Amino acid sequence: MPARQSAARHLGVLSGLVRFNAAPASVAENLLLDCCGSRRWAERVAAHRPYPTLDALLAAADEAGYDLSGADLDEALSRETSALPHPDAPPAARTALRAALAAYEAGFGHAFVISLDGVPAGERLDQVLAGIRSRLGNERDEERVVAADELRRLARTRLTRSIAAW
Template sequence: MPGPPPPAPRRAGGLVGFNAASRAEAVALLLSCCHSLRWAERVAAHRPYPTVDALLAAADEAGYDLSRADLDGALAAESSLPPHPGAPPAARTALRAAHAAYESSFGHAFVISLDGVRPGERLDQVLAGIRSRLGNEPEEERVIAAEELRRLARARLALRLAEGLTTRHPEA
């Protein structure tokens, strides 16, 4: 009597899996990092990448080439993260108010890359970032938000590659 069927082969994760993925799979993964179809298609089109660093550099370059409309769309698709549930009530209230003020002023969610910031310092970093950027002129803030979005997309992509292609998380 035959035994159970062998397990289905798993697709390789990381860079190997990304390079081997179908175009649609690669674009879907990239869209989970930055919500710009132009950006995702451009990065996917240049596969295979020889190294993760080469992929991340290509993602950065594609981010610099986003049109105003592409950037607006990518920023509009971002959402403000809810305050950390373990934060004191006053901190949660201040953060919600700051996010609302930012979104009212600039028309999109506040984006900031927290890559390299320790978890215990993230709430303070976000609140300080929103407060300091609220005084920016719209065009100045657009440049800063675009840079933060590129950094955020880079961190998300590096995380997705480290986790494997089938793992998806809403935020990096």
């Protein structure tokens, strides 16, 4: 990323963080709920404001994510929707993905979650398919641990983007 873009992104994050810290609790919680669907997680992260840096906010989000109860995780996963393929993906790939997502959801009772942060756009469909196929063999308890970890990673990415855009 060129220095000028990096500086502009940094300023966007700083101004977004200032607005997030100053926002009423209900506004901050709604932004957080868009990042992770657990109300308890959102309330906890919002309650610890102000955050001096984005890294401090992300650390608090991680900590709150590790402390999710089973019910909190269920709530967060219930608000997720499985990723659909890019509209330009070949029909066979879209069909394979839909079938894999349906098998996953039938087996585990919730949407498939995976963080694709850092994965190039052209490789995302393959990454999702590979992730589903590898995780379908997990035991239910093992998959909850994996899904919770992916949910934390997704929340970090979503939170970073939301703060930068705010």
